[in-house]
Amino acid sequence: MSSLAEPDWEALARHPQFRELVSNRRRFVAKVTAFYFAYFVVYLALLGYAKDFMANEVVGISLALWGGFSICALTMIMAVAYARRAPEWERMAQQVVVEASR
Template sequence: MSSLSEPGWEALARDPQFLELVSSRRRFVAIGTAFYSAYLVAFLALLGFAKDFMSKEIAGISLALWGGFSICLLTVVMAWLYARRAGEWERMAQIVVEGAGRR
């Protein structure tokens, strides 16, 4: 495919491989966002409504602080999961690009 020519965007949007790529990414982001948001809201709810529970200490550190650490850890884990999946999405995108080049 020449760098000067425009691909057929309508045909590309109907390509089953492209639709699978978009669906896979959308599903990952939606589930990840919902999980992270629910986790954060639960943590904030515990901070607000279960102050006695969150003030208990484990290993000399309050549960509130452990919860804050867990949110930081969850962010790193989610970024790692995204990076792992990004390789798969890149391969899927390459297949779509190669298919568009043959048209």
């Protein structure tokens, strides 16, 4: 297949390996997004309804600030988790392209 040729997108979309790739990636993103959303909502709820608790200090820093730091850390952790899974998805995508070009 020439690099300038337009692939048959409909055929690729019907390919079982492509469907597996999309399903695998969608499941990962949905789970991670749901976890992040729940974590963030709990953090906001604690900020709003447990002000005295969040005002407690650990190592001289309030729990509210530690929670904010944890959100930033969680974002980085999720980015690393996605980056670690990306090569697997790339391999799956390459397999679909090879199969489709036959």
